[in-house]
Amino acid sequence: MELQELRKRIDSIDDQLLELLSERMTYVKQVGELKRSQQTIIYRPEREKQILDRLDRQNKGLLSRNAIDAIFLEIFAVARNLELPERIAYLGPEGSFTHQAAESRFGGMSEYLVLPTIHSIFESVETERARFGVVPIENNQEGVVGETVDLLREKELHIAAELLLPIHFAFVSQSDSLSQIRRIYSKDIAFRQCSKFLREYFEDQNIELIPVESTSKAAKLAFQEPDSAAICSHIAARLYAVPVLFDNINDSDQNRTRFLIISKNFQNQKSHSDKTTLIANLPNTHRPGVLFDFLKDFYDRGINLTKIESRPLRQGSSFRYWFLVEFEGHYEDVPVKEILDKHGNNLKVLGSYVRIS
Numbered sequence: 001m002e003l004q005e006l007r008k009r010i011d012s013i014d015d016q017l018l019e020l021l022s023e024r025m026t027y028v029k030q031v032g033e034l035k036r037s038q039q040t041i042i043y044r045p046e047r048e049k050q051i052l053d054r055l056d057r058q059n060k061g062l063l064s065r066n067a068i069d070a071i072f073l074e075i076f077a078v079a080r081n082l083e084l085p086e087r088i089a090y091l092g093p094e095g096s097f098t099h100q101a102a103e104s105r106f107g108g109m110s111e112y113l114v115l116p117t118i119h120s121i122f123e124s125v126e127t128e129r130a131r132f133g134v135v136p137i138e139n140n141q142e143g144v145v146g147e148t149v150d151l152l153r154e155k156e157l158h159i160a161a162e163l164l165l166p167i168h169f170a171f172v173s174q175s176d177s178l179s180q181i182r183r184i185y186s187k188d189i190a191f192r193q194c195s196k197f198l199r200e201y202f203e204d205q206n207i208e209l210i211p212v213e214s215t216s217k218a219a220k221l222a223f224q225e226p227d228s229a230a231i232c233s234h235i236a237a238r239l240y241a242v243p244v245l246f247d248n249i250n251d252s253d254q255n256r257t258r259f260l261i262i263s264k265n266f267q268n269q270k271s272h273s274d275k276t277t278l279i280a281n282l283p284n285t286h287r288p289g290v291l292f293d294f295l296k297d298f299y300d301r302g303i304n305l306t307k308i309e310s311r312p313l314r315q316g317s318s319f320r321y322w323f324l325v326e327f328e329g330h331y332e333d334v335p336v337k338e339i340l341d342k343h344g345n346n347l348k349v350l351g352s353y354v355r356i357s
């Protein structure tokens, strides 16, 4: 087919897509009105997951699951904005991986509040300056983010959803040739995670590796100084319009960070694959068998634990702990309810949500 003919067909499909998307939005608006009249929650991650799973099963074309997810998550985000514009707080700076995570779920059209600390994210959601907050909870290579875990216990907030982001670093520079590069900016942890690439390409050159506070600051510096480069996220490269010379330069392809979307008064309905997070303040943990007895309740009911993290109680000078426990299932499942009833006051359920990890 000729180029002109191909483009004519593409234009005609775009016209149809636009018409269908507009029609979809009229129904979304009606859903929004129903939700408002029943005073229920707009964001329904379990419904979104159901749609994505169904589309994936139906899909016979060229689109990968990731492509379908990316397109439709953006459609959902636009739809939610139409139902009710909601502000989302994320841990900055702009161009951080948390920013990338937030955009992957709430799209390019949402209103964002960029805050400098994990504490300030929790506070903005608590005071309802933001409807949702996006915070990292763990990295599969570096471990847990203690501040997030501690704040989950301290504050009365809920987990609306989790999301996983592969941590892919890009090597960006304005310079056309590697030999012109004198300095590379990034976070120290990113230098560590891209050490093979740095050795391979820059071993013999006299290059300065300069650690800065964030990879997005690194991208900004690479934008300002043409004889420098940065190792940063995709979103930072896009934000500062610095060309990507090499993509995915991290040593390991397995590096992933898990983020939580937190909210006030949020409850998800059951989906067919949920996860629950709770805080366990078990009495007398210094006695033998207390933690064992508690965990046995999960074992006896065939509930799969996915995480247990102990954190210091910070009571005087003692070494005592509380636990963050995560498991497969929803808090409305009968076996889970039994455990919740049995341990009542010692547990605080943070939420059940669609399981991704």
Ligand SMILES: C=C(O[C@@H]1C=C(C(=O)O)C=C[C@H]1O)C(=O)O
Pocket (backbone or CB within 6 Å): 028, 031, 032, 042, 043, 044, 045, 047, 048, 051, 075, 076, 077, 079, 080, 083
């Ligand atoms: C339209 C709805 O609200 C939101 C938007 C969705 C969509 O665009 O399909 C799906 C789930 C909700 O997050 C709904 O609940 O059905």
